[in-house]
Amino acid sequence: MRIEHKDLLNRILEFLGGELDITKTQFESAVKSYQALAEQLTKDNSALLPYKPEILPQGSFMLGTMVKPVVEGSKLDVDLVCQLINKNASWTQYDLKQKVGNQIKDNKTYEKMIKKPEGRRCWTLIYAEDSNYHMDILPCIVDSNYNIVFEKSFSNAELKDADELAIRITDREDIGYNYTTNHLVWLKSNPFGYAKWFFRRAIINSTRFISLKEAIEPIRDFDKEKLPLQRVVQILKRHRDIMFSENSDYDLDHKPISIIITTLAAKSYDKEDNILDALVNAVGNMRGEIKEKYNPETGKIEKIIENPVNSEENFADKWVKEDKKREYFYEWLNKLEEDIASIISSDGIGLNNLQKSMSSQFGNSITEKAFINYGNQNRILTETGKRKMEAGTGLLGATVSGPIIKKHDFEGLNG
Numbered sequence: 001m002r003i004e005h006k007d008l009l010n011r012i013l014e015f016l017g018g019e020l021d022i023t024k025t026q027f028e029s030a031v032k033s034y035q036a037l038a039e040q041l042t043k044d045n046s047a048l049l050p051y052k053p054e055i056l057p058q059g060s061f062m063l064g065t066m067v068k069p070v071v072e073g074s075k076l077d078v079d080l081v082c083q084l085i086n087k088n089a090s091w092t093q094y095d096l097k098q099k100v101g102n103q104i105k106d107n108k109t110y111e112k113m114i115k116k117p118e119g120r121r122c123w124t125l126i127y128a129e130d131s132n133y134h135m136d137i138l139p140c141i142v143d144s145n146y147n148i149v150f151e152k153s154f155s156n157a158e159l160k161d162a163d164e165l166a167i168r169i170t171d172r173e174d175i176g177y178n179y180t181t182n183h184l185v186w187l188k189s190n191p192f193g194y195a196k197w198f199f200r201r202a203i204i205n206s207t208r209f210i211s212l213k214e215a216i217e218p219i220r221d222f223d224k225e226k227l228p229l230q231r232v233v234q235i236l237k238r239h240r241d242i243m244f245s246e247n248s249d250y251d252l253d254h255k256p257i258s259i260i261i262t263t264l265a266a267k268s269y270d271k272e273d274n275i276l277d278a279l280v281n282a283v284g285n286m287r288g289e290i291k292e293k294y295n296p297e298t299g300k301i302e303k304i305i306e307n308p309v310n311s312e313e314n315f316a317d318k319w320v321k322e323d324k325k326r327e328y329f330y331e332w333l334n335k336l337e338e339d340i341a342s343i344i345s346s347d348g349i350g351l352n353n354l355q356k357s358m359s360s361q362f363g364n365s366i367t368e369k370a371f372i373n374y375g376n377q378n379r380i381l382t383e384t385g386k387r388k389m390e391a392g393t394g395l396l397g398a399t400v401s402g403p404i405i406k407k408h409d410f411e412g413l414n415g
Contacts, residue, residue: 001344001347002347005346005347006276008374009276009343009344009346010274010275010276011374011377011378012354012358012370012371012374013231013235013275013276013279013370014231014275015369015370015371015373015374015377016235016358016362016366016367016370017226017231017234017235017275018224018370018373019068019366019369019370019373020067020068020234020235020238020366021066021067021068021224021226021234022066022067022068022076024222024224026076026132026133027222028222029131029133030061030076030078030133030135033078033127033131033133033135034055034057034078034080034135035055037055037080037104037110037125037135037137038053038054038055040103040104040106040107040110041053041055041082041100041103041104043103043106045106046103047099047102047103048084048099048100048103051084051085051086051087052084052085053082053083053084053100054082054083055080055081055082055083055137056080056081056083056192057078057079057080058079058080058081058138058191058192058195059077059079059191059258060077060079060237060258060262061078061079062079062191062195063195063198063199063230063233063262064223064226064227064230065230065233065234065237065258065262066234067234067237067238067241068366069241070238070241070242070245070246070363071245071246072365073129073132074132075126075132075133075134076132076133076134077133077134077136078133078134078135078136079135079136079138079191080135080136080137080138081137081138081139081140081167081191082100082137082138082139082140083140083141083142083167084096084139084140084141084142085141085142085143085144086141086142086143086144087141087183089181090181091181092176092177092178092179092180092181093170093171093172093174093176093177093178093180093186094170094172094177094178096139096141096170097118097123097139097170099139100123100137100139101114101118101123104123104125104137110125113125113126113127114126115134119136120171120172120173121138121169121170121171121172122136122137122138122139123136123137123139124136124137125137138169138170138189139169139170140167140168140169140170140189141167141168141183141186142167142168162190162193162196162197162309163190163193163309163310164193165190165192165193165196165309166188166189166190166193166309166310167188167189167190167191167192168183168184168186168187168188168189169186169187169188169189170186170187171186171187174186174187188310190307190309190310193309193310194307194308194309196309197266197308197309198229198262198266201229201266201267201269202227202228202229202230202266202269203227204227204228204271204273228269228272228273228274228275228277228278229265229266229269229278229282231275231278231279232265232269232275232278232279232282233261233262233265233266235275235279235362236261236265236282236283236336237258237261238362238363238366239332239335239336239339239361239362240255240256240261240332242360242361242362242363243332243335244256244328244332250328251324254322254324254325254328255328255332256325256328256329256332257315259315260305260315260316260329263305263307263308263315264282264286264289264290264305265282265286266308267285267286267289267308268281268282268283268284268285268286268288268289269281269282270285276344279340280340280344283336283337283340284337286333287333287337289305290303290304290305290316291303291304291305291306292304295320298320300320302314302316302319302320303316303319303326304316316329339361342357343357343358343361351371355367355368355371358370
């Protein structure tokens with residue numbers, strides 16, 4: 001592939017990723033909302049107060065991989081944890097969930113916003129239409145030494161203490177939900193250990209240290225700059241959302257889930273310093289990151305997508321009993337590989353045809369805006385005589401200087 005065409009594709013993909021970001025207004029509105037929720041949980045009369053309740057983001061909001069919904073005006077999912085340090089010794093999972101719920105409902109406004117019936121694990125707050133989001137609040141317990149680990153910095157070479165970031169959550173389907181008081185036997189989750197693993201994979205400069213607490217600080221600034229892996233995940237999720245849109249013939253209850261897409265992309269990512277190479281290599285290697293294991297109980301070979309911070313958890317466990325989930329995932333992966341192959345072989349088809357092709361893959365509006373932004377930047381670069389891209393930071397953004405991105409042969413796309 002010609003260097004000039006690689007430059008074109010890389011910049012269009014960067015602009016595409018930028019258009020997938022939620023807006024600064026949406027981000028700041030969500031932060032303000034969960035800050036207010038934290039204040040409600042820590043009021044003087046709160047039964048939770050002795051256990052230092054804290055609201056923290058998790059999931060795509062924390063990882064910086066949230067994407068705009070395909071249908072404008074649809075609700076964004078903002079995932080939060082309500083984290084308590086220890087608990088009353090007599091509290092069961094049921095008690096903890098109700099204590100958190102009661103404190104939320106003590107505010108009359110929140111009481112009207114709570115979704116009914118309550119979720120299996122979370123309380124859900126449905127915000128006003130102009131807010132365009134709802135929040136899922138997961139009650140959880142951590143131990144007293146948790147914040148010591150939480151405050152630690154980490155580098156690319158360090159993941160040994162990720163398990164210490166595990167939390168214990170409530171789950172109505174757990175057999176001990178109504179009577180087990182020992183939280184150490186409750187269902188374990190590890191959203192912050194996963195975040196540590198994800199950012200360890202995403203960071204390009206191995207000497208760069210990041211505080212995990214800083215990365216998921218409850219009140220933080222909006223950041224448009226993203227690492228290549230974050231942009232790749234956003235693009236993959238958008239491709240999934242277009243294929244499994246409300247107008248499709250698919251049963252949307254079985255569409256590929258974000259945690260599987262994010263995990264496979266992160267496992268496949270190999271520190272590429274630009275979005276095009278990162279996307280091509282991730283897509284080319286995702287299939288190989290799905291493992292297989294014989295299950296003697298069923299006599300079948302089962303697909304395994306292991307949680308990188310909890311080897312006992314298989315993100316594809318529902319594929320065993322729900323064939324559509326597995327079938328839909330592989331249909332999506334096949335289409336994804338085909339579409340990325342068409343993008344990298346697009347040299348000579350012209351910008352208009354490239355835009356039409358990418359519009360079918362990522363949506364008309366988002367793609368059109370990406371091409372407009374590319375055209376505007378291209379005009380500026382042409383006028384100033386600067387046709388290169390910034391490198392070395394591993395961050396994506398508007399650039400007008402630096403070395404041209406490195407050559408790549410794009411082998412292994414369909415591996």
